Amino acid sequence: MTTAQPTPPAAPEVAWNRISRIHRNLDRLARHLLKRPAGADVSLPPPDFTHPQTAFYFATIWMRAWYSEAWAASSRWLYEQAAALGHTPPEKDFADTMRRLRAFLVHHMDASVSEGEETERVCNEWFERACGSVVPQSAFEWHHCLARLLEQNEAYAHFMLAIAKSVERSPEKSTLVLQWRAALERQDYPRYRQSLQEAAGDLGLQRLNEQKLDSIHSRYRVRWAKALEKLGHDADFDREIRLRAEWALLADTSGALIVSASDVMEALELSPGPQVAHALRLAQILREFHPDDSAEQLLRRLAGQWVAARQ
Incomplete structure (x- = not known):
C-alpha cells in the first residue's frame, strides 16, 4: 500500500503576483502620504519559477533586498509603529529569519x-517546518x-x-507622516552623495573625480545616518547633511602634516592632552596657507x- 503524497502547493507565480500587487499598493499609498518615494525598486530581476530550488534562492535574496535595502527605512519605521497603531506582526522574528536564510544560502556558515x-x-x-526535512532535495x-x-x-x-x-x-x-518622512531623510544615501558633489564644488575641490567622491560617500554614509537618527523629525536635514559632507571633504582632502604631536608639544611646551590636538589642527590650517614651509618654519x-x- 502506497502512502498518498501531500498536495503540491499552488503555483508560486500567483503568490508572487499577489505580493507584487501589495507592494505596489503600499508604494502608491506612501507616495500619496509623503509626497515623495518611500523606497526604491529592487534592482534584481524577479525569480524564474521554472526550477523550485533556484526560485527559492532568488526569491529569498530578492525579498531580503526589498526589506533591508530598497525599503529599509520605511519598513523599519512602519514596524516600529505597529504596536501603537494596533497591529501585531504575523511572525515575530520574520525579519531576522529572512536575514539568516539569505546568509545561509549565500555565505559559508561556520558552526564553531x-x-x-x-x-x-x-x-x-x-526548512523542517516548511518541507519536513532539514535538507530539502527533491523538487517536491x-x-x-x-x-x-x-x-x-x-x-x-x-x-x-x-x-x-x-x-x-x-x-x-x-505628525506620523512627518516622522516617516524624517526617517527616510536620515537614510537618504543618494542625497548624501548629491550633497557631497555640491559641497565639493563650493569648496573648490572640482579635482575630485566621481570615484573619489564615491569612496568618501561609502566611508561616511553609515556614520552620518547614525548621527542623523539622533535628530528630531523637524530638523533641517539638508543643512545637517551638508555640514557633514563639508567636514568629510575637508578631513579627506587635507594633506599629511610634516610635524608630529611630539614636535608640537616640544615647540609649544605642551603636555599631552586636547591642546595638542588643537595645535595640530592649527598647524594643518597654516600648512594649507604656506605649503612650502619646512617643518621648522611651520613650527615657528x-x-x-x-x-x-590664546590672547
Missing part, C-alpha cells in the same frame, strides 16, 4: 562561531519551501500595508599663531 551556529539552527528549523520539497517563503512574505507585506493604512486614518496623521609660524590665538 556562535552567530553561524544560531543561523544554522534557525534555518534548519525553518523545494516547492514546499518556496510556497512557505512566499506565504510568509505575503503575510508580512499585508502587515506593512495595514500599518500604512492606519497612518492614513490616524488622528495623528500629520605655529608658535606665533598659538600665542595670538
Whole structure:
C-alpha cells in the first residue's frame, strides 16, 4: 500500500503576483502620504519559477533586498509603529529569519562561531517546518519551501500595508507622516552623495573625480545616518547633511602634516592632552596657507599663531 503524497502547493507565480500587487499598493499609498518615494525598486530581476530550488534562492535574496535595502527605512519605521497603531506582526522574528536564510544560502556558515551556529539552527528549523526535512532535495520539497517563503512574505507585506493604512486614518496623521518622512531623510544615501558633489564644488575641490567622491560617500554614509537618527523629525536635514559632507571633504582632502604631536608639544611646551590636538589642527590650517614651509618654519609660524590665538 502506497502512502498518498501531500498536495503540491499552488503555483508560486500567483503568490508572487499577489505580493507584487501589495507592494505596489503600499508604494502608491506612501507616495500619496509623503509626497515623495518611500523606497526604491529592487534592482534584481524577479525569480524564474521554472526550477523550485533556484526560485527559492532568488526569491529569498530578492525579498531580503526589498526589506533591508530598497525599503529599509520605511519598513523599519512602519514596524516600529505597529504596536501603537494596533497591529501585531504575523511572525515575530520574520525579519531576522529572512536575514539568516539569505546568509545561509549565500555565505559559508561556520558552526564553531556562535552567530553561524544560531543561523544554522534557525534555518534548519525553518526548512523542517516548511518541507519536513532539514535538507530539502527533491523538487517536491523545494516547492514546499518556496510556497512557505512566499506565504510568509505575503503575510508580512499585508502587515506593512495595514500599518500604512492606519497612518492614513490616524488622528495623528500629520505628525506620523512627518516622522516617516524624517526617517527616510536620515537614510537618504543618494542625497548624501548629491550633497557631497555640491559641497565639493563650493569648496573648490572640482579635482575630485566621481570615484573619489564615491569612496568618501561609502566611508561616511553609515556614520552620518547614525548621527542623523539622533535628530528630531523637524530638523533641517539638508543643512545637517551638508555640514557633514563639508567636514568629510575637508578631513579627506587635507594633506599629511610634516610635524608630529611630539614636535608640537616640544615647540609649544605642551603636555599631552586636547591642546595638542588643537595645535595640530592649527598647524594643518597654516600648512594649507604656506605649503612650502619646512617643518621648522611651520613650527615657528605655529608658535606665533598659538600665542595670538590664546590672547
